[in-house]
Ligand SMILES: O=C(O)CCC(=O)C(=O)O
């Protein structure tokens with residue numbers, strides 16, 4: 001079965017798109033300058049039913065991801081794509097899109113951020129940044145962003161990753177890959193379930209690691225974990241070949257990882273998603289990356305918004321400064 005056929009798809013009609021944008025305006029007005037994720041959850045009960053149904057099928061693991069098309073991003077108001085993420089006015093210009101991404105995420109769970117990523121923002125900008133063209137981070141461009149599960153290095157990685165495309169002139173696709181675990185040979189599954197794989201924080205976190213005690217610790221002292229985890233019948237996956245190594249060069253584990261990597265390579269497809277598309281991916285079951293593209297740095301570049309969603313915010317309480325904080329430190 002192709003990966004695309006295992007994705008839910010919703011195309012909002014004009015009425016649904018207007019209803020979603022109207023909720024977003026309510027969310028923006030509730031606390032000007034900063035989208036309130038708790039209020040977004042309350043409002044998410046009023047999302048168009050077709051959207052809630054698709055998102056619920058993701059919660060139930062009946063699909064690997066959901067693509068929503070027809071979101072009003074108020075393209076006329078967007079202005080120039082920022083050069084990287086630290087552009088103050090860009091949040092305001094793109095608030096309509098960000099609010100809709102947060103609303104849909106609110107139906108799935110709790111949006112959270114990282115102290116070590118984009119200064120703790122809940123909604124991230126993904127735009128090419130001068131000087132980072134060949135780096136394995138969202139702000140790269142000329143080099144393919146190798147496939148990965150998001151924040152593989154962290155025990156409180158997101159359940160779902162949400163991406164909203166604001167613009168993508170060169171149509172540089174997000175890639176997705178998936179291998180049904182029950183199609184892997186038994187020896188591969190056995191090896192990948194052993195806790196002998198070490199993950200390192202990716203460069204996007206390392207640059208801001210001083211802001212996060214847990215991330216700083218993971219750079220110096222990674223805890224070995226399995227690649228396949230959860231139930232033996234339908235295990236979940238954490239894998240990021242660009243940022244991982246096998247403990248003590250364990251040969252069988254290394255071969256199993258190589259086998260998995262080949263299989264995922266062979267499964268990789270482009271996800272078609274133009275401006276006004278939101279994609280949610282099950283970060284426990286699919287990998288994603290990005291095709292290379294040539295950045296322009298003239299204000300018209302590719303620009304995406306990203307959110308991390310967890311089903312269990314409480315699990316990370318020891319790494320957040322208060323029960324209501326949504327920032328992992
Ligand atoms: O740019 C994309 O399409 C995906 C970016 C990504 O995977 C990341 O920033 O971790």
Ligand SMILES: [Fe+2]
Pocket residue numbers: 148149150288289
């Ligand atoms: Fe990613």
